[in-house]
Amino acid sequence: MSDQTDPLPAETPEENQSSSPASVSSEKRTETDRLVKKNWFFALFQNPEVGPFGVMILLLLALGFFSIPESVDSYNPFAGAGFNALGIRNNTRLIAQLGIIALGAGLLIIAGEFDLSIGSMVGFSGMCMAIIMKWGFHISVPIISNTAEGYGLDWVRIVSITQVDPWMALAITLCFTLFFGWLIGYIVVKTGMASFIVSLSFLFFLRGLTEVCFRAFNKPPDQTSGSTQVSGLPDAKNMVELPGYGEIERAKVAVLPQDVIHKIYNSLSPEEVEGFSQRVSFTNASVAEFKSVMLHQKTLETLNRDIGFAQESGNTKLLETLHERVAENAEIVLISPNPVREVDVVKEYVETLSSLNPTADLLGGNILEGLFNWFYEIGWNVNNYGKQFAPGLYSSVLVWGVLAFLAYIVLSKTQAGNWIYSTGGDLNAAKANGVPTNKVKISLFIFSAFCATIFAATQVFETNTSDAAKGNLKELEAIAAAVIGGIVLTGGFGTVLGIVLGAVIFGIAREAFFYIPYVDGSFYRVFLGFILLTAALTNENIRKRLTGGL
Secondary structure, eight states: OOSSOOOOOOOOHHHHHHTSHHHHHHSOOOGGGGGSOOOHHHHHHTSTTHHHHHHHHHHHHHHHHHTSOTTOOOOOGGGSSSSSHHHHHHHHHHHHHHHHHHHHHHHHHHTTOOOTTHHHHHHHHHHHHHHHHHHOEEEEEEEEEEETTEEEEEEEEEEEESSOOHHHHHHHHHHHHHHHHHHHHHHHHHHOOOHHHHHHHHHHHHHHHHHHHHHHHSOOTTOSSOOSEEOOOOOGGGEEEETTTEEEEGGGGGGSOHHHHHHHHHHSOHHHHHHHHHHHHHHHHHHHHHHHHHHHHHHHHHHHHHHHHHHHHTOHHHHHHHHHHHHHTSSOOOOOOOOOOHHHHHHHHHHTSOOSOHHHHHHHSEEOHHHHHHHHHTTSSBOTTSSBSOSOEEHHHHHHHHHHHHHHHHHHHSHHHHHHHHHHHOHHHHHHTTOOHHHHHHHHHHHHHHHHHHHHHHHHHHHSOEETTTTTTHHHHHHHHHHHTTOOTTSSOOOHHHHHHHHHHHHHHHHHTTTSTTSOTTHHHHHHHHHHHHHHHHHHHHHHHHTTTO
C-alpha cells in the first residue's frame, strides 16, 4: 500500500470559469438566499416598517411646526395647537380608535382575507349598546293564541332586564357581534366564496339592520318614524357613590343643595380639606393671573389702535391722553383670585372617588390624569382662561396599547402566529402541513368583529350617544392603515408594529394638513392615496426580496 495519495485532478479552464464570481452572481436566486446573513445597515432598510416610520416622523414635524400660531415667535412644536395638551389628547384618541380596528383588519389580511363589514359592525354594536342601556334588554317569543275572534299571534316575554349596566350591555352586544363575525368566517371557509363578497353583503345587511332597529326602538308614541340617533344616555363613567347622598354624576355635584354640600364638607378630615383647598387655591390663582394678563394685553391693544387713529387724524390732545393711559397701564394689575368655597372643595373630593362603572370608565374615561395634573402645575397644561386644558389621555389609548401588545405576542411568539402567516402565505401548503386554516380564518373574523365592538364602545361611553352613521367607511380606513404599515394584500406578510405605525400615519395626516397654510385640509386624502399606492408597491417589493424573489 503506497503512502502517497493520488493527486487531485487539475481543474479545467471550463470548471474554473463555471466557479467564477460572475457565474455565481448570474445564477438564479433561490428561497434559501433569504437566509444569507446581510449587512445590518442594508437589512435595516429592508425592514417594511422603516418607510412608515420615516413618513410618521415627517408628519409629526409638519403637525408641530404648522400648528404654531403666527403670533407666537417660537419653533417649539409643543407651542402649537397640534402638540399642546388638548391637541395630544384629541390626536391620540383619533389614532387609537383607528388603530383598534386596524389590528383586526391587518391580522385578517395577513391570513389572506378581507373584512368589509367593520364599519357597519361599528354602527351595529354602538346601536345595540345604546338601546340596551336606555330601554333594557328583552327577549320575546311568538305563540299562537286562540281567542273568540279566532287564532292569532301573540308575543310572550321570556327575558326582561329593565336596568342594564355598561358591562352587561357590552357583553350582550359582543354575543351578537361575535356571532356575526363567526358567521362571516364560516360562510367564507365552507363555501369557498371570496371574503370580499361575503363581508360586503354583511356591510349592507348590518347597516340596514342598524337603521331599522334605531327607528323601531327610538320612536316616540306620537310619531310614525323613529330617529336614527340615541342621545341623553347617563354618563356611566362619571357615576360615583357620594357618601351620605347616594349615586350622582360628578358634573352635578355643583347643583346640590347647600345643606348637602355643607354636610359632605364637614365629613372630610382636616388633612383632606387642606389638600383639596390648596389645589383649588392654585387653580383660582392661575385663573386670576391669566385673566389679568389677557385684560392687560387687550387694554394695550385697544390703546395702541386708538393712538394710530389719533395720529391719522392729527389730534394731538387725544394723543397725549392716550400716551398717558399707556404709561398708566405699563404694569399688569393682578385680579384678586376667587376665595375657596365649600362647594369647590367638595367637587375636588368627588373627582377622587372611583367610578361605579369600571367598564365605562375603562373604555370611555381618562388615563394619566396625575401626569396631566403635574403638567398643569408647571404651567403647560393651561388654557386661555387659566384652567386645566386636558384632564388626561382618553382610555381608548390604553385599550389600543393592550390589544396591540397581545396581538404582537400572538403573531410573533406563538404557534398561532405561525399558522396565521402560513395560512396567508400558501394556503395549500399550510393545509398539507396540518395547519387548521379554517379555524384560523374564522377566529380572525371573530377578532375583527371584537375590535369593531370595542371601537364602538369607546365612542358610546365617551360621548354617551350613538348614531346609525357611526363607522361609515371605517373598514376602508382600517385596511388603508394596515397597508400603509407594511401589510401585503396578498397575505402572509406584515407585523403588528407596522399596523400601529400605519394608524399613527393615517391619524396624524388628517390633522397636519388642516394646519398647512394655503392647502385645503381635505388634501390629506390625496396624500393618503399616494402613500397607500406607494406603500402597496414597496411592500410587495420588500416581500419578494425577503423571500428570495419567489
